[in-house]
Amino acid sequence: DTEVTQTPKHLVMGMTNKKSLKCEQHMGHRAMYWYKQKAKKPPELMFVYSYEKLSINESVPSRFSPECPNSSLLNLHLHALQPEDSALYLCASSQRSGAYNEQFFGPGTRLTVL
């Protein structure tokens, strides 16, 4: 199984809602990532988890809260988002977080904030 799955595929939420994005992999990878991609722009790194511990937070606003409950799962909790947070949210995983490790990406969750 060389797949990263993300749910939901699409999400529409209001600015006062609380929602969560989920990401799952069963490749035994110990590094997992969240990226944000705006339309016609490259993906931007948000968070890196290595061995279930947060190792990089790219100065992401606190309305985005990541969680890694176990080595296969990665969540992104959303609260009080703004319309400018509408984007494609991509999850990725790799065996380790080092430079020679290939990252596997999921198809993304397309988020719209009204």
Place this chain on the structure above:
Amino acid sequence: DAKTTQPNSMESNEEEPVHLPCNHSTISGTDYIHWYRQLPSQGPEYVIHGLTSNVNNRMASLAIAEDRKSSTLILHRATLRDAAVYYCILRDSNSGNTPLVFGKGTRLSVIA
């Protein structure tokens, strides 16, 4: 992170070879050169990576200049499915934590 420079867009005819260039004049000795691509409406996917020597895999070849200041991704026979944005990314092997930092990439169009 060391920077890369790629053309904004390129065009190729189907079934012809494609050479996608990348300049990285400030590359350090410990930087790996990675290529990823993103097909329309999909997440990025790994293509190939190398350090100093040329590399081949089932998807593509990577040719690295002797001074490592540039590299070229080679698709041997472009198909319509290869139309995507191609990203050239440097990753420092000295650091235990080296996430992907995407630049603007090259948008490849393939004409039937």
